Amino acid sequence: MHSLPAGVTFFERGWLSSNNILIQDSEQAILIDSGYWTHAEQTHALISTALHQQPLTMLINTHLHSDHCGGNAHLQAIYPALKTYIPPGHAEFVDDWNPQVLTYVPTGQHCPPFKRTASLQDGDAVVLNNQIWRIHVAPGHDPHSVVIFNESAGVLISADALWENGFGVVFPEIEGVSAFDEVESTLNIIENLNPKLVLPGHGSAFSDVSDAIDRARSRLDQFKKAPDKHASYAAKVLLKFKLLEFQRIKLVDFLMWGHATQYLKMLFEKYAEDKSFDAWFFDLCKSLEKSCACAMDDEHIININ
Ligand SMILES: [Zn+2]
Incomplete structure (x- = not known):
């Protein structure tokens, strides 16, 4: 180096x-x-x-x-x-x-x-x-x-x-x-x-x-080539950043934060309107969980790393 x-x-x-x-x-x-x-x-x-x-x-x-x-x-x-x-x-x-x-x-x-x-x-x-x-x-x-x-x-x-x-x-x-x-x-x-x-x-x-x-x-x-890939990356970065701040938060409160976050609304409206905002948001959470960036139980989402 x-x-x-x-x-x-x-x-x-x-x-x-x-x-x-x-x-x-x-x-x-x-x-x-x-x-x-x-x-x-x-x-x-x-x-x-x-x-x-x-x-x-x-x-x-x-x-x-x-x-x-x-x-x-x-x-x-x-x-x-x-x-x-x-x-x-x-x-x-x-x-x-x-x-x-x-x-x-x-x-x-x-x-x-x-x-x-x-x-x-x-x-x-x-x-x-x-x-x-x-x-x-x-x-x-x-x-x-x-x-x-x-x-x-x-x-x-x-x-x-x-x-x-x-x-x-x-x-x-x-x-x-x-x-x-x-x-x-x-x-x-x-x-x-x-x-x-x-x-x-x-x-x-x-x-x-x-x-x-x-x-x-x-x-x-x-x-x-696939701007939707960037959109999903951007949305996951916004979620992960906030999780780093919250560390552990009730899923309903995290979703409430999501609803109030304009950039997430913009990404949803442009790239994901085939499903509901809540379904899109939880899919993003699940994707973060899959990549070991968070864990979820019935009520909470917890930051990992
Ligand atoms: Zn920056």
């Missing part, structure tokens, strides 16, 4: 929180992504151990999904001088907090409101330890997502644009906005950057980048 550059700590988290990357030199300490809100104290505990009394000076969000910026408010309260930079697309909805546009309402998730200092632009860079970390726009999973590349070390912070096995749900597609082509162009951008090591938003760091890109492209091809 290609090694991390000096001053970089990679925190691989469970799937409810995105991974976090801390980049430090003697003057600055920058955190990339802050995890989900229910883990905010854990996130702070992890980074404060690595910081050794140094204050966190900057927070950068690769995108504004709840699992990437849910800890922002907590960190802003702890480090009042913290500067927070976000991708530009949703800046006005952060300033005038809008949980609908920011996807927290339609995903049935939550994110405590936070403030931003400024927006990131394509090509912006931060310099730490004499190494440049540059922002590249990377739409697809989210229209406003960015990835961050250290050219001299060949290290890419890929967020949810590229994982070792695939990439994140293509959220615009849930809303009926085509974005598979954007996923492809972002994979091309990553291939051209030619990273030696990728620090993804979820899962382990990896060095066999061309294999990962091949896997991502073949998954994308499957989704393009």
Whole structure:
């Protein structure tokens, strides 16, 4: 495995929180992504151990999904001088907090409101330890997502644009906005950057980048050929994410959450109207159970892993 550059700590988290990357030199300490809100104290505990009394000076969000910026408010309260930079697309909805546009309402998730200092632009860079970390726009999973590349070390912070096995749900597609082509162009951008090591938003760091890109492209091809496969993947991701938060919940309450979750309603209406919403929802639960992502008894659904 290609090694991390000096001053970089990679925190691989469970799937409810995105991974976090801390980049430090003697003057600055920058955190990339802050995890989900229910883990905010854990996130702070992890980074404060690595910081050794140094204050966190900057927070950068690769995108504004709840699992990437849910800890922002907590960190802003702890480090009042913290500067927070976000991708530009949703800046006005952060300033005038809008949980609908920011996807927290339609995903049935939550994110405590936070403030931003400024927006990131394509090509912006931060310099730490004499190494440049540059922002590249990377739409697809989210229209406003960015990835961050250290050219001299060949290290890419890929967020949810590229994982070792695939990439994140293509959220615009849930809303009926085509974005598979954007996923492809972002994979091309990553291939051209030619990273030696990728620090993804979820899962382990990896060095066999061309294999990962091949896997991502073949998954994308499957989704393009059969968008219903992507729809069912997206629905199961939404369910599993919420189960990670609930851990154990009565099936009737889980179903009630499902009924209130707009993205699930949209997926159901577009792809599954041949059955009832409840039947579709329970089929998804059963499919998660089959893949050992949850267990069910007569009354409850329980998260596994
Ligand atoms: Zn995401």
